[in-house]
Amino acid sequence: MTTLFAPTALLPDGWADNVLIEIDRDGWIVGVDAFKAAPADGKDVETVAGALVPGMPNVHSHAFQRAMAGLTERAGGKKDNFWSWRETMYRFLIDLTPEDMEAIAAQTYVEMLKGGYTSVGEFHYIHHSREGKPYEDRALMSRQVIKAALEAGIAITHMPVLYAYSGFGAQPPAEAQKRFVNTVPEMMKIVAALEKDYATVPQVTLGFAHHSLRAVSPEMMREGTRAARDLLPQAPIHIHAAEQTTEVEGCLEWSGKRPVEWLLENGNVDERWSFIHCTHLAEAEMEALASSGVVVGLCPTTEANLGDGVFPLVPFFQAGGSFGIGSDSHISISVTEELRWLEYVQRLVLRERTVIKEPDNPSVGAVLFEQALAGGARALGRRTGKIEIGHRADFLVLDQSLPCMTGKLRDHILDTAIFAVNENPVKDVMAGGRWAIRDRHHKREEQILARYRETMSKFK
Numbered sequence: 001m002t003t004l005f006a007p008t009a010l011l012p013d014g015w016a017d018n019v020l021i022e023i024d025r026d027g028w029i030v031g032v033d034a035f036k037a038a039p040a041d042g043k044d045v046e047t048v049a050g051a052l053v054p055g056m057p058n059v060h061s062h063a064f065q066r067a068m069a070g071l072t073e074r075a076g077g078k079k080d081n082f083w084s085w086r087e088t089m090y091r092f093l094i095d096l097t098p099e100d101m102e103a104i105a106a107q108t109y110v111e112m113l114k115g116g117y118t119s120v121g122e123f124h125y126i127h128h129s130r131e132g133k134p135y136e137d138r139a140l141m142s143r144q145v146i147k148a149a150l151e152a153g154i155a156i157t158h159m160p161v162l163y164a165y166s167g168f169g170a171q172p173p174a175e176a177q178k179r180f181v182n183t184v185p186e187m188m189k190i191v192a193a194l195e196k197d198y199a200t201v202p203q204v205t206l207g208f209a210h211h212s213l214r215a216v217s218p219e220m221m222r223e224g225t226r227a228a229r230d231l232l233p234q235a236p237i238h239i240h241a242a243e244q245t246t247e248v249e250g251c252l253e254w255s256g257k258r259p260v261e262w263l264l265e266n267g268n269v270d271e272r273w274s275f276i277h278c279t280h281l282a283e284a285e286m287e288a289l290a291s292s293g294v295v296v297g298l299c300p301t302t303e304a305n306l307g308d309g310v311f312p313l314v315p316f317f318q319a320g321g322s323f324g325i326g327s328d329s330h331i332s333i334s335v336t337e338e339l340r341w342l343e344y345v346q347r348l349v350l351r352e353r354t355v356i357k358e359p360d361n362p363s364v365g366a367v368l369f370e371q372a373l374a375g376g377a378r379a380l381g382r383r384t385g386k387i388e389i390g391h392r393a394d395f396l397v398l399d400q401s402l403p404c405m406t407g408k409l410r411d412h413i414l415d416t417a418i419f420a421v422n423e424n425p426v427k428d429v430m431a432g433g434r435w436a437i438r439d440r441h442h443k444r445e446e447q448i449l450a451r452y453r454e455t456m457s458k459f460k
């Protein structure tokens with residue numbers, strides 16, 4: 001049992017002072033008591049050195065893509081866009097071995113913890129060898145990613161991705177996609193093997209994903225969802241949707257419907273589903289999405305980096321929609337940067353200020369943070385995002401000693417951390433009851449970085 005004492009903490013109904021939190025050996029919160037007198041600093045109680053807030057779920061990650069960050073910002077002769085970036089990404093993954101996958105993912109997850117995320121939704125689609133053959137253990141690549149998460153100490157919702165086609169109407173997969181391809185029964189072998197090994201590990205949750213409406217047929221999607229539901233009744237199911245106008249056009253041509261519209265009508269979706277991006281929505285589609293219970297996974301830094309477009313967050317949120325945040329391609333990895341972009345892009349488009357808000361909470365930072373916690377926890381199918389009994393002990397300690405944090409209390413702490421702090425405001429990170437980051441340092445970061453450097457030397 002661990003007991004923490006937080007001089008100030010963000011509880012479900014707001015900020016509270018002098019909070020005692022008890023955590024059991026498996027990483028669950030078993031006691032929360034506010035307004036306790038500060039205990040004598042005995043060995044059994046640890047006082048946290050800053051403002052305690054819930055750790056953020058990262059709803060959408062392709063961990064391996066972190067190794068490409070910074071290599072795709074060079075302008076060539078021809079126009080560069082999402083699709084040309086994707087070709088570079090496909091070239092990059094040709095030589096990726098299972099060892100590389102683990103080394104890169106571990107480094108990504110250490111950076112992710114430092115950036116304020118305590119859980120990650122890994123949308124995992126590189127299943128096979130460079131020849132496109134399944135490994136002897138079909139689930140090998142998945143295991144490498146899960147091992148990396150456990151080594152770093154981040155909780156993972158691992159979602160093996162179903163992928164079969166290169167475009168609408170079941171077009172055969174391209175050569176560059178051969179490492180991704182499975183039938184539903186092949187896919188379920190991976191999910192079942194992982195379920196067998198990780199069902200009782202509290203830091204691991206299993207989910208399932210369809211890559212996109214481009215990559216699975218309607219029949220395959222129905223079959224995959226049914227099989228996943230048989231094995232994992234409550235598991236999250238994710239899918240990419242409507243990130244690019246080309247996808248919307250292709251979908252309209254193929255079905256007469258837009259991707260999100262098609263999914264809401266035919267996907268048999270519910271509140272355990274997340275749609276990632278949904279950048280391009282018609283108004284009625286946006287309203288239907290907001291009332292569907294589906295969580296939208298928004299990845300503002302990647303969406304900006306790839307030139308996707310702008311999600312209509314203000315009307316979506318006003319219509320009651322739920323969202324989580326993800327760092328996706330990991331062009332950068334930071335909760336505060338992701339949330340800052342989320343609000344700023346809307347301000348730039350609307351030419352207004354303070355646009356994401358609630359009638360009873362004028363703090364933009366607090367509303368963004370709490371909405372992303374709630375949507376994120378649901379998207380990952382994990383009991384996290386709240387400092388409350390029965391939830392994971394996933395916390396961030398925000399550094400109140402930074403100059404810019406001077407005199408900032410309660411919601412101003414989040415407003416300042418998100419919009420004003422230059423340096424990383426996340427000082428300590430607890431994930432599943434264990435300190436993963438202390439004073440901005442991860443206890444295995446030197447080893448993980450050394451292995452990452454060795455891996456990267458071959459990608460020169």
Ligand code: NGQ
Pocket residue numbers: 062086212240243302306328329
């Ligand atoms: C992915 N990434 O699966 O890694 C995608 C690109 C695609 C993002 N959408 C590939 N950011 O959508 O076909």
Ligand code: ZN
Pocket residue numbers: 060062123240276328
């Ligand atoms: Zn993605």
